[in-house]
Amino acid sequence: MSGGQSILRGIASNWAALGLSIVISFFLSPFVVNKLGSVHYGIWALTLQFTGYLHLLDFGVRESVVRYTAKYCTRDQPGQLNAVLSTAALTYLPIILFCLLITGLAVWAVPGPFKIEPQYYTETRWAVLFTGLTITQSFFFNIFLGVLQGLRRYDLANGLEMGIQLIRVALIVTLLSMGFGLIALSAIQFGTALLLGFIVMGVAIRLLKQRGVKLRPALPRGRRLPAMVRRIVGYGFYSFVHSIAQKIVFSSDVLIVGMTMAIQSVTFYSIAATLTQYLKTLVGTSARVFLPVSSELHASGRTSELSKLFLAGAKLNVLIALPIALTLAILGAQFVGLWMGPSFAEPVATVLPILAFTQIFSSPHNVVVNILYGIGRHAALAWLRLGEAVIMVILTVLLAKSMGLPGVAVGQAIPHVLLVMIVLPCLLRSILGLPVSRYIAGVYLRPLLAGIPFALAAVWIHRSVHLSNLFEFAVAVALLLVIYAPSVYAIGLTAEERQMVLRKIGLRRSARAIS
Incomplete structure (x- = not known):
């Protein structure tokens, strides 16, 4: 597969995963807000934002794995890649321990600087705990996710994520409908993330074997180990x-x-x-x-x-x-x-x-x-x-x-x-x-x-058209996109880019005619 095709395949799979996330959120967000209430949903939003800072402890190690997986697979250097992955695992160990410590302190410190009333402290603590554990486990599995991305297999990574998303939604709808609340929501996030991590690990190991890379502990010896750590963390420091x-x-x-x-x-x-x-x-x-x-x-x-x-x-x-x-x-x-x-x-x-x-x-x-x-x-x-x-x-x-x-x-x-x-x-x-x-x-x-033209038409709809339901809103947006597409072709693209689009369309039509 050519580089351009690989880029398009990666973008398409990323869009598919995001599209599913948007559809899920579209239907799930009102459900969750109504089941939890504005106070509990506000606590949930704060919990996600606050504990989300734990992701920063990655120090850019995953980006290093992505870069060196692409680099050493291109150069056919499986030994170097094994050394990078082993060193990345070693680097993640203190990060995981520190993340557990920070999670424990955050649970103890609730409510901290936030204006949360005392009757919500227990639920907030459980939400912080499960969310912190969700992020903690992700560090180890980031190695294997980095491998998939370095191999440009975004389609596999996104496909697995989409499958887990559907499981997560089914559990959230079921348990919240049964009367469970914030604690159940955070526990579901942790359990499904852990399941996804193990699946990604198995797929990454299989793909590496197909490339002739047998995953095994291969830490550099002597002075090469700190040199490798510096290479990964040095690259990752600025990422951090x-x-x-x-x-x-x-x-x-x-x-x-x-x-x-x-x-x-x-x-x-x-x-x-x-x-x-x-x-x-x-x-x-x-x-x-x-x-x-x-x-x-x-x-x-x-x-x-x-x-x-x-x-x-x-x-x-x-x-x-x-x-x-x-x-x-x-x-x-x-x-x-x-x-x-x-x-x-x-x-x-x-x-x-x-x-x-x-x-x-x-x-x-x-x-x-x-x-x-x-x-x-x-x-x-x-x-x-x-x-x-x-x-x-x-x-x-x-x-x-x-x-x-x-x-x-x-x-x-x-x-x-x-x-x-x-x-x-x-x-x-x-x-x-x-x-x-x-x-x-x-x-x-x-x-x-x-x-x-899109903006002018949208302003006209806002001022002149009463949209009474989401279906009418979707129709209005679709009509706006009908205006946008030819405008992009005529104004947004250069002559060379328009010729490229026409060639692509011509090739597809030729293929259909042959078939």
């Missing part, structure tokens, strides 16, 4: 710094709401944040496939193709993000009212447009991150993101006090947009030799122009 910054940038908003406002405000903000999070995940999963591909290009000396790879991937992300972000910004409050209930629409409407518009400009940064990770040039990016995180926290806290929920969204948006629109183009110019003007024109200009 970047992960810290990214976690602060994209997750601290909910925590700030929980520390500065009533617990019910967390539920309102979380609904808006969840909708935009799906958009972040969509463009993020689309970009993830560029890490092993860029690593292979770099390992084989084909560095001249990296700029072209970046421009194509970043522009694709903007084209994907634009109609979703515009729908959320213009029609999102109507959707929330139909989906969650009218009482949620007005509070969500104050923050959702801000979060949605931010994602239009943010979407290319996912491709930047994965390509720089793939070529091992992510150190500068890590420090820049850390600076962004510090500014964002200060600005968000200040604006939250004066503006409420909209202030949290604005405080998150300003430093992030400045980073993506100004700082990252300069970084790419120094690393890839990509001119800033080519970055802006190639990534943003055509997609934004192509989105104007």
Whole structure:
């Protein structure tokens, strides 16, 4: 399979997994909110955000496994790969122990800085415990997930995740319908994640055997062991710094709401944040496939193709993000009212447009991150993101006090947009030799122009059409996409890209005619 086909297969499987997640969340979120209530759901959202910081303890080891799996399989060096995987397992051991310690302390410290009433302490402690254990077990299995991603078998990884998701949903619906609550919900998350980890491990071991790599303990001896640890952690250190910054940038908003406002405000903000999070995940999963591909290009000396790879991937992300972000910004409050209930629409409407518009400009940064990770040039990016995180926290806290929920969204948006629109183009110019003007024109200009008819039509629907149910809303969005598709073809694509699309369509028609 060619590199392009592999990228498309990876993106398609990532989209399929995300699509299932969105469908599940669409039907499950109102069910869970109604069964738990706004207070318990707010506690659940805070628990996920707070314990989610434990993921930072990975120190970028999984990204190292992805990179070196791709590198050493390309070079047919099974001994080197075995050494990397064994060293990664050794590196994860103290991380797992420390994660258990932090989980125990978090359980003891409930309620901590959050405004949780005493009658909810016991349930909160159990939720924190199970969620912490869920994250703890993931570190070990990250090795095998990294192997699948390094081998570019995103289709297998996503297929397994989708199967476990369906099991998880069935258990949640059954137990919550029987009257169980927050504790059962967190226990289900832990049990299904553990099952997925064992399955991924078995599949990864089988694929390595097919590549001639027999998985066995193969720690380097003598001075080579600390050298290998430094190689993995050295690569992963900047990934760790970047992960810290990214976690602060994209997750601290909910925590700030929980520390500065009533617990019910967390539920309102979380609904808006969840909708935009799906958009972040969509463009993020689309970009993830560029890490092993860029690593292979770099390992084989084909560095001249990296700029072209970046421009194509970043522009694709903007084209994907634009109609979703515009729908959320213009029609999102109507959707929330139909989906969650009218009482949620007005509070969500104050923050959702801000979060949605931010994602239009943010979407290319996912491709930047994965390509720089793939070529091992992510150190500068890590420090820049850390600076962004510090500014964002200060600005968000200040604006939250004066503006409420909209202030949290604005405080998150300003430093992030400045980073993506100004700082990252300069970084790419120094690393890839990509001119800033080519970055802006190639990534943003055509997609934004192509989105104007979509935006105007969405504004007209918002002002002139009463959508009384979700089916009517879905029809309206489908009609907007009918407008968007030819606009993308005529305006969003270059002449060369339009010819490529026509060739692809022609090939498919020829194949159908032959069959």
